[in-house]
Amino acid sequence: MPDAPDHPIAYTALRPGTPVQTSEGYRFATVQAVLVDEKVSVFDGVVVETSEGTRFVDADHIGSIYSTYVCTTLSAQQAAHLPLPDGSNLVDIKPTRSMADRLGRMFGRGKR
Secondary structure, three states: OOOOOOOOOOHHHHOOOOOOOOOOOOOEEEEEHHHEOOHHHEEEEEEEEEHHEEEEEEEHHEEEEEOEEEEEEOOOHHHHOOOOOOOHHHEEEEEOHHHHHHHHHHOOOOOO
16 A cells, blocks of 8 residues: 555644755755734744744745645745744744644643
């Protein structure tokens, strides 16, 4: 049986540590945080950790989000010149591990 293909996921399911790649498939970073503009509840982009430090990938440059990686529309050259994150009106979204974890925390059972 062949390996299961990567499945597209919503940005809310994206986990820290997920690899991020250019449009050519070159891995250049890992996800550090997903950002949402809380004023309008819209996906704003992804903060990534690169070999040069923390950088920001705008939502306009996110091509596809899969269960095992994020594919950007950036070239390797563009990826090398990403800006620093600016989180003035942004909220860091840290997806929970599972619905059971979320419900457990809601009802006071998530304390470990």
